[in-house]
Amino acid sequence: MTGGTSGLGWAMARALAVAGSSVALTGRSGARAREVAADLPGAIGLPLDVRSESSVAAAVQEAWSRLGGVDMLVNNAGIGMRTVNPGFMTEPQGFWRVSPAGFRDVIETNLTGYFLMAREITPRMLAAGAGRVVNVSVNHATMTRAGFVPYGPSRAGTEAMSRVMAADLRGSGVTVNLLRPGGATATGMIPPEGPRPAMPLLDPAVMGPPIVWLASAEAAGVHDQHISATEFDDWLRTRSSAGREPFE
Numbered sequence: 570m571t572g573g574t575s576g577l578g579w580a581m582a583r584a585l586a587v588a589g590s591s592v593a594l595t596g597r598s599g600a601r602a603r604e605v606a607a608d609l610p611g612a613i614g615l616p617l618d619v620r621s622e623s624s625v626a627a628a629v630q631e632a633w634s635r636l637g638g639v640d641m642l643v644n645n646a647g648i649g650m651r652t653v654n655p656g657f658m659t660e661p662q663g664f665w666r667v668s669p670a671g672f673r674d675v676i677e678t679n680l681t682g683y684f685l686m687a688r689e690i691t692p693r694m695l696a697a698g699a700g701r702v703v704n705v706s707v708n709h710a711t712m713t714r715a716g717f718v719p720y721g722p723s724r725a726g727t728e729a730m731s732r733v734m735a736a737d738l739r740g741s742g743v744t745v746n747l748l749r750p751g752g753a754t755a756t757g758m759i760p761p762e763g764p765r766p767a768m769p770l771l772d773p774a775v776m777g778p779p780i781v782w783l784a785s786a787e788a789a790g791v792h793d794q795h796i797s798a799t800e801f802d803d804w805l806r807t808r809s810s811a812g813r814e815p816f817e
Contacts, residue, residue, distance in 0.1 A: 570594040571619055571686060572646030574605045577705060577750065577773050581643060584777030586612050590784055593632035593639070595646070619646045619682025629689045641701040641784050642690050644683040644727075648675055650720045661716020672719040679723035680730065687734060691743060700743040703783055704731045705776075707749055708797075728795075735793035744792040748779055751799030775799060 570585070572578040573594025582594040586609040594609075596602040599616030606614030613635055617628040633639055650657040653671035687702055694700025704727055711717060712725040728747060735745040755770040775798045782788055782801075796804055 570643045570645060571617060571682070572596065574598070574601050574614075577776050578643075578645040579605060580773035581645065581776045581780040582606075582612065583609055584774070584781050585784060586610050588781045588784070590781075591636050593628075593636060595628055617646075619686060620677045622685060625682075625685045625689050629686070629693070633690075633693060638697060639690060639693070639700070641703065642686060643703045643705065643780065644686055645705040646682055647679040647705075647723075650717060653719065654716070657716055663716070664718035667718050675719040676723050676726070679720070680726040683727055684730065687745075691738070694743045695741060698742050701783065701788070702734065702743065702745045703780065704734075704745070704747050705749070706731070706747055708751065732793065739792065744790065746783060746791060746793065747795045748776065748783070749795070749797045750775055751797035771799065778802075 570578055570582045570592055573582040573592075574596035578594065582592050582605075586592045590611075592606075592609065592612040593615055594602055594606055594612060595615045595617035596605070597616070597618050599614065602614030602616060604614065606612040613632070615628050615631055616624070618624040629639070652675065653667055654660070654662050683704055687704075691700070691702070694702075706727045707724045712721040712728070714721055731745055731747045738745055750771055750773075752771050755772060779796055779798050779801045782805075783791070783796075
């Protein structure tokens with residue numbers, strides 16, 4: 570679980586741990602990751618900077634060794650618009666005002682980080698004959714919203730990359746799926762001051778049921794699906810009524 574020390578990552582890590590999965594959660598601060606993991610049954614905390622190839626390789630090796638393999642990678646680590654424009658909700662800025670350094674930092678974390686993690690762990694999963702990759706993203710409206718460079722493009726890239734990963738891995742035994750919260754979440758990415766989204770902020774716990782299901786035996790073979798957590802129950806019912814066994 571990348572970005573597992575807070576927000577959506579912590580909510581998903583907790584849900585998986587409570588459901589009985591052994592979880593390796595990561596964060597840029599190894600001390601913080603270990604502190605958070607200590608509160609979850611069977612979890613371990615590891616330092617990880619998803620922008621660094623050496624850090625990614627070390628974290629994957631340690632997780633694989635300590636857990637006896639990794640069945641599922643959850644790509645979740647990310648940074649938001651506040652890192653390039655603290656007032657993005659009240660004073661959105663045009664893309665031409667975004668610093669190149671800020672642009673690169675968001676892209677390297679939110680998109681390149683997903684690539685590096687999947688690139689490192691997929692050969693191991695292929696050798697094992699099975700594995701699951703879940704890439705966390707956002708709704709399409711966020712990807713194209715005015716004033717959302719570079720966050721929007723980073724998540725649009727996540728979506729496109731997920732589709733390519735799924736195409737590359739089709740029939741291999743390693744599945745790739747994309748999971749979105751389904752709305753703005755109470756994770757600290759939206760400043761407490763200023764205007765709020767039209768809809769109430771979602772509790773990060775909304776990500777629990779779908780991520781636990783994606784880790785379950787029921788989800789074996791589920792591939793190239795885009796799931797919104799707020800619509801998960803309806804999605805399951807619709808897929809079940811379509812008579813797919815279990816799902817395609």
